[in-house]
Amino acid sequence: xMLSTKGKYGLKAVLDLAMHTEEGAIPLSSIAERQNISMxxxxxxIPKLKKAGIVNSIRGAQGGYVLAKPASEVSVGAIxxxxxxNLDPVNCSELSGDKSCAGSDNxxxxxxxxxxxxxxxxxxxxxxxxxxxxxxRKIKGEDNxxx
Numbered sequence: 001x002m003l004s005t006k007g008k009y010g011l012k013a014v015l016d017l018a019m020h021t022e023e024g025a026i027p028l029s030s031i032a033e034r035q036n037i038s039m040x041x042x043x044x045x046i047p048k049l050k051k052a053g054i055v056n057s058i059r060g061a062q063g064g065y066v067l068a069k070p071a072s073e074v075s076v077g078a079i080x081x082x083x084x085x086n087l088d089p090v091n092c093s094e095l096s097g098d099k100s101c102a103g104s105d106n107x108x109x110x111x112x113x114x115x116x117x118x119x120x121x122x123x124x125x126x127x128x129x130x131x132x133x134x135x136x137r138k139i140k141g142e143d144n145x146x147x
Contacts, residue, residue, distance in 0.1 A: 004084060006044075009045060012037065014054060018132070024066070025065060025066050027065075046065060053069075072128055076129070092113045094113065
């Protein structure tokens with residue numbers, strides 16, 4: 001399975017919001033500059049994240065975007081699904097719950113696709129934005145500044 005740039009950049013943008021949450025509303029231009037993502041592309045991604053309840057917009061001179069809930073309550077899976085749709089590795093009626101495939105009764109590969117899909121979804125559903133924030137701060141050495 002290959003994620004599109006929507007998923008990749010969307011995750012980076014939400015992580016950026018989480019890393020800078022103490023600054024209040026973050027303008028898209030700040031995210032674009034820090035993450036090296038075009039403003040036009042962010043303007044396409046953010047509405048999907050807003051519709052999914054992951055980010056909120058704040059209007060006005062001090063406006064921008066904020067997380068809609070704490071980073072500890074936002075899974076990587078929720079972010080990726082908001083941008084990519086389902087994360088299934090293949091189009092298979094068994095994964096979608098649609099039993100319309102004529103060969104389903106005799107298909108052995110559906111078990112492979114199911115296990116891969118379950119592994120992907122379990123992994124991203126158990127990864128929290130707050131964990132990525134902690135990792136990001138370790139990488140930037142922000143934890144060392146506390147000593």
